[in-house]
Amino acid sequence: MASSSLMEIQVPKHAKGERSAKVPLLPVSHSPNSKSHISTRFTNVSTTPTIAKFTFLIFLSLITLAIIVFLPLIRKELTLGPQAPVVQLTALSVHKFNVSARNLTAEWDVILKIANPNLLSSVWFNRLEGFVLYEDRPLAIETMEPFGLPMKTKTELHLRLRMANWEGDQPALKQGMLNKMTKDRELGCVRFSVQMAVWATYRSGWWWSAQHVIMNPQCLDLQIGFVPGATAIGFGILMGDVPRTCYVPMLDE
Structure with a gap:
């Protein structure tokens, strides 16, 4: 049989004399x-x-x-120009608070959150000083290490400010102010303020132009409540909601 791409089928005979026929099929x-x-x-x-x-x-x-x-x-x-950092006070407590007509001792623990809101500028905090004040009178000061904040970032600062006991009268405190603080303490609440003096430099992310500024973050009228019956340990904590957004004036240096 010759080779072919078509298939063949044998048709049976239906009658005598009929011969077989080959029917091609499609592939x-x-x-x-x-x-x-x-x-x-x-x-x-x-x-x-x-x-x-x-x-x-x-x-x-x-x-x-x-x-x-x-x-x-x-x-x-x-x-x-660049915006001032966003400063929030997230915690404040007082330890070893003891006030008399001649003297004051205390330790303040302060936690601040600082955020750079700028999209184009990073900020470098060259010099920082933190203060605790009573009626606009500085009571304690702490110098902090420099640090930087890139664009749209934030960090947390922990300040521990201490006012040690003096031998004799403390020259920074007047007797009238100490007497008022003593009365506030007896009523169970003393109001302090936390402020900072900051020398900073802004740098643009595109042109790296430098702008030197001075900032004065202010967290004012912070009401510290003291635990009743805990006069000996002098422990007090911040009353009210946290965090507290602080006012941050800024001027070109």
Whole structure:
């Protein structure tokens, strides 16, 4: 039999004298489900561009939203210059508080959170001094280590200010102020303030231009409540809600 791509089938004889006939058949596919495979392939091909378009639209929407949100802030910073840091007092406690008509001893634990709100400028705190005051009179001071804050970052500062006992009268404190503080302590509440003196430098992220400033963060009228019956240990804590946002005036140096 000659080689052929067509298949042949023997037709049986239905009657005497009939001779066999060879009937050609069309080629038979070895993949009966080839149509479904082709359909699936075209479905996958048509779905892929749809997913890509959807992903691109999401990305484009996020870019547009970022421009809408941050463009006014960037424009404001370019027009008015860098903003002052955001300073919040998150905790304040007093230990070993003892006041008399001639003397005062105390230790203050202060925790501050400082954030740089600027999008284009980092800030370096070159010199920092922290104070505790009573009626605008400084009671204790602490110098802190310099540090920097990149754009849109924050950090936490822990200050421990101590006022030691003096031999004789303390020259920084007047007797009238000590008497008033004694009465406040007997009533269970003494009001202090926490302030800082800061010398800082702003540097732009694009041009690295330097701007030297002086800041005076002020956390005022902080009401310290003392535990009743704990006069001997002199322990008091900040009353009211925390954190407290502090006022931060800033001037060019």
